[in-house]
Amino acid sequence: MVSYHLHLRENTLYVGFNREQSASGDRLVRDAASQIDQLIRQGQLTGGELLKVDGPQSVAIAYVLAQRLTPLYGAIAILDPKVCRPGHRVYIVAISRNADYPLGSLIEVPIGGSALLKVAVCGFPQTGKSCLIEGIRQAICSQIGAPYPYVIRACPDGEGAWLHQTQVNNPALAENLRAQNKRDWNATFAETAADWVRSANEAINLIDTGGLPSPENRLIMAEASHAIILYKTVAEREQWLNFCQDLGLPPLAIVESRLGNASDEVNLSTKDQPITGVVYGLSRGKANLRDKLMIQAIAHRLIDLTSSEK
Known part of the structure; x- marks a missing residue:
């Protein structure tokens, strides 16, 4: 079983990691190269003026793709x-040796019809928003055939998907890097983040928002389609519900966040x-966030919604 997949459709090469099989970087590089060579032998990658590459890549895989494909395409x-x-x-x-496609130019391709999920995950500080997002991302990625969950870090808190694995392996380094990357809010960042959300075009987009119902969050979340509300008190829940209602964002989940290691309480609905209930122990450094019952429920709801839109 290969660790990295490629398939060609018209003039676009779709690429992605095998979500059911973890692999080291050297294995990924070998599998990516093998898959490209196979497509060449089969007469699928025959060369031409332009090839578009669509999907997640590591830096090492990007080098492999460039090395194998550059001789074939302008x-x-x-x-x-x-x-x-x-x-x-x-x-x-x-990469360009073709004057019709200058280096750095943009190629816009219309996409067909179904609505995109742009889900703002909101809650006050220390409720576990980033951990919830990482768990949802992990849970969706573990499902064969599920859409790729694109995460937009729309707050300048220095966090990212890298932080969670680093926290597992080296907590001191994770906190040091987070502190170095943390920035203050400003109007320019809020406008840029709002543009990221407005332009996002994956089937599932998860938006990590700031911890207050602020003007910056209003600007950013106005571009979203749905919300997930994470809270610790009833007062917090009502504040975010009112904020989302003002923006016209229907909540996909309204979840209480508690400390501890008890089993999640999940109330499913249509x-x-x-989805409502309680999630326990959302804290950085936990390796298997995706296994939490609440996170599984939210991930399956998002996948189901994208399936029903097709």
Whole structure:
């Protein structure tokens, strides 16, 4: 079983990690190269003026793709989810020997019809928003055939998906890097983050918002389609419910966050009603966030919603 998948459709090469099999970087590089060589032998990658590459890549895999594909194509363009406009997938020309596709130019491709999920995960500080998002991301990625969950870090708190694994392996380093990367809010960042959300075009987009119902969050969350509310007290829950209601964001889940290691309490409902209940122990450094019952429930709801939109 290969650790990295590639398939060609028209002039776009779709790539992605095998979500059911973890692999080291050297294995990923070998499998990616083998898959490209197989497509060449089969007469699928025959070369041409332009090839678009769509999907997640590690830095090492990107080098392999460039080395194998550059001799075949006049230009190669890579998908960038943040550089786009609604209703389109946008590719940046990253390699070019073709004057028709200048280096750094953008190629916009219209996408078809179904609505996109742009889910703002909101809650006050220390409720575990980033951990919830990471758990949802892990849970969705573990499902074969599920859409790729794109995470937008729309708050300048210095966190990212890298932080959680680093926290597991080296807590001191994780906190040091987080402190170095943390920045203050400003209007420019809020406007940029709002544009990221507006332009996001993956089927599932998870938005890590700031910890207050602030003007900056209002600007950013106005571009979302749904919300997940994480709270510790009834007063917090009502504040975020009112904030989301003002923005017209229907909540997909309204979840109480508690300390401890008890089993989550999940109240499922129809797709038209939010999931409610309690999630326990959302804290950085836990390796298997995806196994929490609440996180599994939210992940499956998001996958189901994208399936029903097709």
